[in-house]
Amino acid sequence: MRKQTGHKQGEGITLNNIGLVYNMLGKDSEALESHQKVLAIRKQINDKAGEGVTLNNIGLTYSNLGQYPQALEFFQQALAIRKQVGDKAGEGITLNNIGYVLMQTGKLKEATKTLHTAIEVQELLRPELKDTDKVSIIDTQRNSYRFLQQAYIVQKQYQEALEISERGRARAFAELLAEKQKTQIEPKPTIKQLKQIAKEETPFLGIFAIASLRFVKFLINFTRESRF
Structure with missing residues (x-):
């Protein structure tokens, strides 16, 4: 119906929704076909944000x-457009995706640099977000x-x-405490600052210590088992 009425944006x-459903079902070839059609439409109507x-x-x-080389090519195009239109949230997401692909292709130094940038973008963005938008950013940053x-x-x-493990966990605890106390934390706090915030609530100290010990065990197992 939308196609018949010429409502390109609605089409x-x-x-786009069809493509995402195909992605969730693991039917990526069908998803790719849908996304490519969406791209053509968004270029046609000059929807730059949607194109990104x-x-x-x-x-x-x-x-x-x-197909990582193709993935990287499209992520880089997406990143350029998202920077152009000022989509900081999207920029952080795409940087995270680029970092992942670089890891998968063995470009670890480039991946490390890109993921650090992704985290920086996401942390600077957090104070400006509504509570409803923070969930997506928190999930992306956790992946980063x-x-x-x-x-x-x-x-x-x-x-x-x-250090990155501690920073990630401390950041999560600090966010939880800031929400509980209705306070704001710095966009780019140091690990020391984050731990200090966490120490203000005694019950979280035990949790933080347990989390750190679990990471050490994970580190040992990952080192033994992981292969890239």
Whole structure:
């Protein structure tokens, strides 16, 4: 119906949703076809922000298919557009995706640098977000921390991996406490500052210590078992 009425924007939204459903079902070839149609429509109606989203979705689909060079190409296009239109949240997401692909192709130093940038973008963005938008950013940042830990471990930079683990966990605790106390934390706090915030609530100290011990065990197991 939307196609018949010439409502291109609506047609693009519908095709985008179809593509995402195909992605969730693991039917990435069908998803790719839908996303490519969406890209053509969004270019036609000059929807630059939407074009950035779709390029990122195409990159994700190629990544799911294990076609990493194609994924990287589309992620880089998405990143350029998202920077152009000022989509900081999208920029952080795409940087995270680029970091993951670089890891998968063995470009660990590039991946490390990219993931650090992703985390920086996400942390600077947090204070400006509504509570409803923070969930997506928190999920993306959690992935960025996890990928960065793995990149450091594969490079046998264990101290850096442990520091990133502590920073990620401390950040999560600090966010929880800030929400509880209705206070604001700095966009780019140090690990020391984050731990200090966590120490203000005694019950969280035990949790933080347990989390750190679990990471050490994970580090040992990951080192023994992981292969890139």
